Amino acid sequence: MGKVKMSKYRNLLLCVAAASVVAGPALAGKFGLGRPALPEEIAAWDLDIAPDGTGLPVGSGSVLDGEETFAEFCASCHGDFAEGVDNWPKLAGGADTLADKDPLKTVGSYWPYLSTSFDYIRRSMPFGNAQSLTDDQVYEITAYILYSNDLVDEDFVLSNENFMEVELPNAQGFILDDRDTTEAHFWTEPCMENCKDVVEITMRAAVLDVTPEDETAKAEAPAVVEAAATPEPAPEPEPAPEPVAEVAALDEALVKKGEKVFKKCKACHQVGEKAKNKTGPILNGIIGAPIGQVEGFKYSKAMKALGEEGQVWDDENLTAFLTKPKKFLKKTKMSFAGLKKEADITAVTEYLKSVGK
Amino acid sequence: MSNKPKGLTPSRRAFLKGAAAVGGSMAGGGAALAASPDPLIVEKQPWAQGTGDGVDASPYGLPIQYEGDVVRRNVEWLTADTISSINFTPIHALDGTITPQGCAFERHHSGAIDMRKEDFRLMINGLVDTPLVFSYADLERFPRENRTFFLECAANTGMEWAGAQLNGAQFTHGMIHNMEYSGVSLRSLLEEAGIKPEGKWVYVEGADASSNGRSIPLEKALDDCMIAFKANGEALRKEHGYPARLVVPGWEGNMWVKWIRRIEVTDQPIESREETSKYTDTLEDGTSRKWTWVMDAKSVVTSPSPQSPIKHGHGPLVITGLAWSGRGAITRVDVSKDGGKTWETARLANPGQPMALTRFYLDTTWTGEEMLLQSRAMDETGYVQPTKAMLRETRGENSIYHNNCIQTWWIKSNGEGENVEVS
Numbered sequence: 126m127g128k129v130k131m132s133k134y135r136n137l138l139l140c141v142a143a144a145s146v147v148a149g150p151a152l153a154g155k156f157g158l159g160r161p162a163l164p165e166e167i168a169a170w171d172l173d174i175a176p177d178g179t180g181l182p183v184g185s186g187s188v189l190d191g192e193e194t195f196a197e198f199c200a201s202c203h204g205d206f207a208e209g210v211d212n213w214p215k216l217a218g219g220a221d222t223l224a225d226k227d228p229l230k231t232v233g234s235y236w237p238y239l240s241t242s243f244d245y246i247r248r249s250m251p252f253g254n255a256q257s258l259t260d261d262q263v264y265e266i267t268a269y270i271l272y273s274n275d276l277v278d279e280d281f282v283l284s285n286e287n288f289m290e291v292e293l294p295n296a297q298g299f300i301l302d303d304r305d306t307t308e309a310h311f312w313t314e315p316c317m318e319n320c321k322d323v324v325e326i327t328m329r330a331a332v333l334d335v336t337p338e339d340e341t342a343k344a345e346a347p348a349v350v351e352a353a354a355t356p357e358p359a360p361e362p363e364p365a366p367e368p369v370a371e372v373a374a375l376d377e378a379l380v381k382k383g384e385k386v387f388k389k390c391k392a393c394h395q396v397g398e399k400a401k402n403k404t405g406p407i408l409n410g411i412i413g414a415p416i417g418q419v420e421g422f423k424y425s426k427a428m429k430a431l432g433e434e435g436q437v438w439d440d441e442n443l444t445a446f447l448t449k450p451k452k453f454l455k456k457t458k459m460s461f462a463g464l465k466k467e468a469d470i471t472a473v474t475e476y477l478k479s480v481g482k
Numbered sequence: 483m484s485n486k487p488k489g490l491t492p493s494r495r496a497f498l499k500g501a502a503a504v505g506g507s508m509a510g511g512g513a514a515l516a517a518s519p520d521p522l523i524v525e526k527q528p529w530a531q532g533t534g535d536g537v538d539a540s541p542y543g544l545p546i547q548y549e550g551d552v553v554r555r556n557v558e559w560l561t562a563d564t565i566s567s568i569n570f571t572p573i574h575a576l577d578g579t580i581t582p583q584g585c586a587f588e589r590h591h592s593g594a595i596d597m598r599k600e601d602f603r604l605m606i607n608g609l610v611d612t613p614l615v616f617s618y619a620d621l622e623r624f625p626r627e628n629r630t631f632f633l634e635c636a637a638n639t640g641m642e643w644a645g646a647q648l649n650g651a652q653f654t655h656g657m658i659h660n661m662e663y664s665g666v667s668l669r670s671l672l673e674e675a676g677i678k679p680e681g682k683w684v685y686v687e688g689a690d691a692s693s694n695g696r697s698i699p700l701e702k703a704l705d706d707c708m709i710a711f712k713a714n715g716e717a718l719r720k721e722h723g724y725p726a727r728l729v730v731p732g733w734e735g736n737m738w739v740k741w742i743r744r745i746e747v748t749d750q751p752i753e754s755r756e757e758t759s760k761y762t763d764t765l766e767d768g769t770s771r772k773w774t775w776v777m778d779a780k781s782v783v784t785s786p787s788p789q790s791p792i793k794h795g796h797g798p799l800v801i802t803g804l805a806w807s808g809r810g811a812i813t814r815v816d817v818s819k820d821g822g823k824t825w826e827t828a829r830l831a832n833p834g835q836p837m838a839l840t841r842f843y844l845d846t847t848w849t850g851e852e853m854l855l856q857s858r859a860m861d862e863t864g865y866v867q868p869t870k871a872m873l874r875e876t877r878g879e880n881s882i883y884h885n886n887c888i889q890t891w892w893i894k895s896n897g898e899g900e901n902v903e904v905s
Contacts (some may be wrong), residue, residue, distance in 0.1 A: 149624030149667070155674055158620045162605050162613035170744050171607055171683055173695060173752045202562070212562035224768030230878055236759050245755040248693045252566070255592070255691035276692035299762065303776040307876055311778075312864045315816065317825045323905060326819035326856060326892060328645040329786075336649040337557055403593070404563045444765075460562065 140443035174244040175275030178289050181243070184260040191269025194262050198251045201389055201461045207231075207273040222295065237296045239288065239445040241266050253392035253403060269393050316477065348466070350422025373480050383476025386469045396480040405459060412478045427456035443477075444470055552576070554585055559655060560641070562804070563761030565593040566692075568635065570656030573700075573782070574789040578831075579660050579839040580630070581598050583719045586659035589635055589735065591692030594721040596742055604671075604709070608685070608746035611676030618711070618725050624666035624674075627708060629731070630838045632806045634658040634777050636734035636761055636883040642870075643879045645892075646901045650789040652890060654901060655782040658806070660839035662731050665710035668703050681747040685754075685878070686728055689743035697751035698730065701776075706731045708743060713728045732808030732837035733775040734883070736761050766878025777808030780866050780886035781815055781859035792848065799848035801828075805840045807861035811890065812840040814860040819846075819856030821890060821904040822869065828857070836862075853893040854904055870903065 127172045166219060173348040174180040186194075204215035219229025228234075232242050247263045249255050258266070268283035271291065277283075283291070285439035330336065333374030387396075393404035417424045422429050424432075431454065436442060445459035446453040447470045547550065554569040561567040568589040571581055582751040588594065607613040631655040641647045648654050672684070678699070684703045687695040699705070704892035709730040711718060718724040721738025730737045736756055751757070757772065764770040783803040786792045792799065805812045812834035831841040842857070859867045870887035892902040 148628050156621055156624060156670075158674060159606075159614040159616040162607055162615045166605065166615065167607050167613055170605055170687075171746060173746070173754065174685070174695075175748070175750050176753045177750065179750075204846050206643050212559075214485055219837075222765060224766065227769070228764060228766075228877075230759065232759075237756065241753055241758050242751070248695075249592070249691065249755070252592070253691075253692070298768065299770050299772045300759075302771055304771075304774065304778070308597075310869075311866055311868050311872070313866050315825070315858060315860065317816070318823075320823055320825070321821075321905075324823055326854075326902045328903040329892075330646040330649040333645070335557075335559065335647060336653060337555060368598045404565055453820045454486050 140247060147180070171436050172244070172248050174240045174247075176238040176240050178285075179283045181240070181288055182260040183285050185265050185282055185286075186261050186266070186268050188265075188272040189269045189277050189284040191265035191267075191272070192263045193226060194258075195269045197389060198258065198262075199266060201392060202252060205462065210462060218451055220274075223295070223298065231274065233276060233294065234294055235295050235298075237299055239267065239271075239291050242270060243288075249437055251392050254388075270275065274344050275282055296413075321408030376475055379472050380479045381469075381477040383472035383474065383479075386464070386473040387476050391400050393459075393461075408480065412443070414438055416442065425454075425456050425458045427454050428458070440474065443474055447473070462476075487551065495709070499813075519816060541880070549575075552585060555652060557641075557648065557777050560831065566591050568637070568657060570652045571659050572652050572789075573656050573658070573784050574651040574787050577802065577841070579804070579841050580714060581661060581839075582658035583682035583713055583716070583722065584660070584721065586661065587635070588721040590656070590690075590721070591694050592690045595636060595741060596720065597689065597725065599725045602689075604748070605744045606671060606675040608748050609678040609681040610672075610747050611678065614671075614675045616671065621666055621709060621711060621726060622633065624670050626664060626666060628662060628664050629706075629708065629729075630660065630662040630835060631729060632658055632660040632777075632837060632839045633729075633735045633738055634780075634808075634872075636736060636774075636777070639780075639885040639889075640882045640888070642887070642889075642901075643874075643885055645880060651782055651787040652783050652789055652891075654717070654767050655784075655821075658804075659841075660806075660905055661713040662715070663708060663710035663717075665708045665726070668709060668728070668745070669705075669709035671709065671745070672703065676749075677747055680749045683748045683751050685744075685746040686739045686742060686750050687738070687744040687746075688723075688739045688740040693889060694736070694739055694756055695752065695902050696739060696757055696801040697754070698737060698775075699744070700747070702716075702733070714803045716818075717886070721725070722841045730775075733737070734777060734843045737775065738776045748822045754883075761883060763877065763881040763883050765876075765881070774884055776783075777806070778884060778886040779805070779807035779809065779812070779859045779861040781805035781812075781857040781863045781867055782889045783784045783817070783855050783857050783891055785895070786855070786893050787891050788899040788901055791899050792893065794897075796849045798844050801844040801846055803828075803842055805834075805842055805857070805859035806838065807859065808837055809865060810862040811836045812859055813822065813862050815842040815859075816858045817842075817844045818856040818858070822856055822888070825858065825868060834862070850895045852895055853891075853903070855891040855893055855899075856888050858888055 126357050132146050161440035169276060172180070185446050195207070202210055202298045204210050207215070207217035215229065216232050217230045219234035222229045236242060243263055246266055247256070247258065247260070266276065268281055271277045271283070272279060272281065276291070327334065394406070394408050395401055395403055400409055402419065414437060415426040415432045416436045416438055447464050450457050450459045450461055464473070550897040552572045552575040554571060556564065556567065556569040569587055571587040572585055575905065602618040604616040604621070638657035639654055642654055652698060683697050684700060685695055685697050687693055709726050711726045712727045713722065718727060723742070726742055728737070728739045728742050761804070762770045762772045763774055781803055783801060784790065785802050801817060805815045812830070813827045815830065817828045818825045828842040828844040829838050831843060867888055873885065873887050890904050891900050892900045
C-alpha cells in the first residue's frame with residue numbers, strides 16, 4: 126500500500142514538474158516595447174472600409190467616367206464589360222444563379238456589401254500596380270461595376286454621400302456558421318461493421334483526367350505544336366534576326382504617348398533595370414527580339430514554337446499581336462483583349478523601342 | 483469547378499516503369515531466397531571505395547537528387563496566373579508530421595514578396611489606448627512560444643465536391659502543412675497597446691500588394707494566435723511570409739496573414755473581399771455560410787495512394803496517412819479497405835496534439851486484393867469525419883470550401899491507385 130501511495134505521489138510530482146516546464150511564458154503586463162504610431166502613419170495604412178461606411182473617403186465618380194477608367198485599368202483582365210477574361214474574375218452577371226449547378230459569383234450576384242468592392246479596388250487593384258488609383262477613380266470604377274450589373278443607370282454618380290443607399294442584391298444571402306447545429310449528427314459513435322450493404326465505384330478521377338502529369342513524363346509526351354495564326358509557311362531559318370533600326374531616332378513625343386498606353390500593360394509586364402518576369406515577361410529590348418525567348422519566362426507552347434521557327438517581334442508581328450492577341454496566336458497565355466486604336470499600338474511600339482536591353 | 487482542359491493521364495507510364503523495375507518481387511512475397519549473390523553486396527561499390535562530398539559542398543543542404551520529385555506542384559488550370567495562385571504539398575511522399583518548409587504549399591494573392599527584417603513594421607491601431615509600431619527586433623524581445631500547428635487552406639479538397647477529380651493525395655489534400663512555430667502571442671502585442679472596451683474584433687492585414695485582410699473575433703485573437711517568425715527552427719521562407727506571419731490555430735489558412743503589417747482593433751468585422759466574395763460557403767439553396775473559420779476534422783491515406791502505389795510484392799504493407807482537426811486533438815483514426823463497410827482502428831504514431839497533424843499507421847498484410855481504401859478521423863470533441871454523401875446532404879456541391887469528406891483510393895491488384903467515389 127505504502128509503495129503504491131508513494132508512486133502515486135511521485136507521479137503527481139512529476140506531472141506538476143512537467144506542467145511548469147512546458148508552460149507558456151507568464152506575461153507580466155507591459156514591456157515598454159514598440160513606439161507610438163504617428164497619425165500620418167496610421168492614415169497611410171489604415172484604409173479599410175467597414176460595411177457601415179466607416180473609412181469611406183470623400184469623393185465621387187460617375188458611371189460614364191468609370192467606363193473609361195475601367196477600360197484603362199481593369200478591362201485587360203476583367204473584360205470591357207466586367208465579364209472577365211480567361212480565368213480572371215468576372216465582376217458582372219450571374220444574377221439568380223446562386224442555387225444553380227454552376228453559380229456565377231460576381232459583385233452583382235454574390236457580394237453582400239458595396240464597401241467591400243470599394244475597399245478592395247482602392248487597396249489591392251489594379252493587379253501589379255496596387256494603390257495607384259485616386260479615390261475618385263475608385264468611385265468611378267465602383268459605379269461602373271454597379272452599372273455593368275444593371276444595378277444603376279448610366280447617369281448614376283456614386284459618392285461618399287449616397288454610398289450607403291446602394292444595397293447589393295445578395296446582401297441578405299448570408300447566414301452565420303451553423304455547422305454545430307445543422308451538422309450536429311456528425312458528432313456520433315462511428316459504425317465499425319456491416320456499415321453498408323453494397324459498395325460500388327460511382328466516379329473515377331481517371332475518367333475526368335485533369336491531373337497534372339509529372340515533369341519527367343511530360344517531357345516524354347509528344348510535343349503538340351499548335352499552328353500559328355499567321356498563314357505563311359514556316360520560313361527558312363533566317364541567319365539572324367533583322368536588327369532593329371536603332372539608327373533611326375525615336376520620336377520622343379510618341380514615346381511619351383506610348384508610355385501612357387503602356388500603363389495598361391504594366392499589371393503584367395515590367396520594363397527597366399529592375400524588371401522581373403511577372404504574369405508576363407520582361408519587355409526590355411523586346412522589339413526585334415526573337416519571339417518567346419525572354420529568359421526565365423514560362424511561355425505557352427505555341428508562343429515558344431513561333432520563336433523556334435525563327436519569328437521575331439518586328440512591327441508586323443507586334444501590331445498583329447497587340448491588335449488581337451488571340452487572333453495572332455490562339456493559345457497565347459496573354460489574357461489582354463487587345464488595343465483598339467492603331468495609334469496606341471504605334472505609340473506603345475515606339476515606347477518599347479525606347480526601353481533597350 | 484468544372485473539368486477544364488484535357489490533361490495527360492496520371493503517371494501511369496511512370497508507375498509502370500517503376501513496377502517493371504520491381505517486377506520480380508511483385509510475384510513473390512516476403513523473404514524470398516536469393517537465386518544469386520547480390521552484386522551490391524558481393525561487388526565493391528564506388529561509394530565504399532572512394533570518398534564523398536566534403537563538409538561545405540552544400541552550405542545549406544538540399545534533398546539528394548533521388549528525391550527530386552518530392553516537390554510542390556501546381557494545377558495550372560485552377561487559376562489564371564501563378565502570381566495569384568496555389569500549389570500543393572507532396573504529402574504522398576512525406577512521413578511523420580512536420581512539413582519541411584521547402585515543400586510546404588504556397589498560396590499567394592499578389593506573389594511572394596521580398597522584405598528585409600529591417601524593413602518590417604507591424605502597426606497596432608484602432609480601438610487601443612496607444613497605437614504602436616513594432617520593428618522586427620521589438621518582436622524578438624517579447625516572451626517567446628514554440629507551438630506546432632497545421633495550416634489548411636479552406637479550399638483543400640475543394641475540387642472534389644462534384645466528384646472524384648484529381649488523381650493524387652498531393653492534389654486532393656496537399657493544401658496543408660504542419661510546422662513548429664516560434665514567435666510571440668498576439669495577446670502580448672495587443673495588451674502592449676491596450677485594448678479599449680469597445681474592441682470586439684481585430685482586422686489583420688499583410689504588407690503585400692494584395693493587402694489580404696481578415697477580421698478575427700477578439701476572443702480568438704487573445705486566445706491562441708501568434709505572430710511567428712521561425713518555422714521548424716529556421717526563419718520563415720519568403721513564400722510563407724518572411725519575416726513574420728500570423729498563426730491562427732485550427733482556423734482556415736487564409737486568415738494566417740503573411741508579411742503581417744497591421745492589426746486594427748475594431749468594433750465590427752470589415753467584411754473584406756476575402757471574407758465575403760471568397761471563403762464563404764454557398765449551400766444548395768443559394769444562401770451562403772460565412773464566418774466558417776474552424777477547419778473540421780479530416781484525414782487522408784497518403785500511402786498507398788495514386789502517386790504512391792504499392793511497388794512491393796504481397797505480404798506486409800504499411801498503410802499510412804494524416805489526420806487533423808481545428809477543434810482540438812485527434813483521438814482516433816479508423817481505416818476501411820472495403821469502401822466503408824468495415825473499419826479497423828489504426829495506430830497513432832503519437833498521441834494527437836491539438837490543431838496539429840497526427841500520423842497514423844495500419845500495419846497490415848496485402849495479398850494482391852483490390853482495396854477501396856478510406857480513413858476516418860475523430861477528434862476530442864467527438865466529431866467524426868463525414869462521408870461525401872453526408873456533406874452533400876447538408877451543403878450541396880457548391881461550397882468550394884471546407885470539404886472534409888472521407889477520401890477513397892481504389893488500390894488495384896497490381897498496386898496502382900486511383901481517386902474514386904463510392905456509393
